[in-house]
Amino acid sequence: MMKVNPDFLEATKLADRFNASACINCGSCTALCPMGINLLPRRLFRYVLMGLERKVLENIPSIYSCLLCKMCEDNCPAEVPIVENIRVLRTYVNKKWYGLERS
């Protein structure tokens, strides 16, 4: 069973910079990713939009292995700010998981 964490949803919304609602799930990003990680970024963003914090945290290595090269974002038909979204997730994980910064 998947558990929705409303606090996680709030935290990403509060970041004010996470914006994946325009994603049409077309898969261009996945096809173009030089890392070849099929999780990134569309499925990951779905988890965030649905508040599935545990699923997001299960994929920490994928979040940190994004090259931020913008190949996906530059070719995204829905103009989703993919790179900034990944950065917002890193900030969240840094605080919540690694305790790197104040929450």
Place this chain on the structure above:
Amino acid sequence: MAWARGLDIPFGGETVLYTGHMYQLIPSITTMATSLERFENSWITRFFAIGRVLNRAINISRFMALTHQPEKRAYNTILRNITRLLRASGVDFGYLFAEELYSGALLHDQGVDEVFTTQARRVSALLQKNGVRQVITVDPHTTNMFRSVYRTVLNEYRVEVKSYLELLAERDPDCVRQLDLDLVIHDSCIYARYEEVVDQPRELLRKAGVRIHDPELSGRLTHCCGGPIESLFPGKAQEIANKRTEQLADCGDSVTTMCPICMANIKRASIRGLKVRDISEYLVAAYCPGASRPQGYARNHSSRKNQFRERGLVS
């Protein structure tokens, strides 16, 4: 700042050349990445936590990143070349020497936002204290931080930022020597997709008599060198660098880069016979009187496809 010794660059001024320590750091980063690659996925990583504690008393990281002097000198030469190019184009500038700070690009990329903002404030205060209004950058990462990212985290930040390649293209200096050679260009992701620096390096090289060969993925569609993840996933970074190097080698045997991280990664992945050089080495030979040609440059285009074609291995 050893690179600036003997160049008589004045301290500070309204316009400064800002290195962001990127070229200077590459020898240490390369050695560190090679060390980490050896340990990746091995049982030793279980003891890294102990290393982190020990590191507070004895700086172990320093031993892991010991560098060779010739490599340091090679990267310092790139900065000296850039200085010569700017002077040859009539640009007056100063340098902040030991006061110069790292831009914080890695902190920003890793999402360590609070520490990054603190660093951005420090850099901004440094520029303000020295009355700096224009900054000339030498690498894409510092260019991106100074021109696009600082504005998003700092309220009072009004500094004009240009990379030396943009500035040179704008100044359109006279070419003193036609290079008559073939080069494969590897565009940096940050320059091409974040900062729209694509045409300027090509204009400068074409004017210098360089025949440019673009790989299939180039310009705004350039393929990453793998560099951004080399500290966390060195093995994966190497795989990406290998893939990119194959693409470049298919177009010719002399590759030019314009980012220190790209250069280090492609060099590490380098295929035998492939020459990888920073663009400044070619530009200085073309635009600065008295500069020598880059040694061992390719006059004739000789891609691996052509070599196979000559041997009748492909049609």
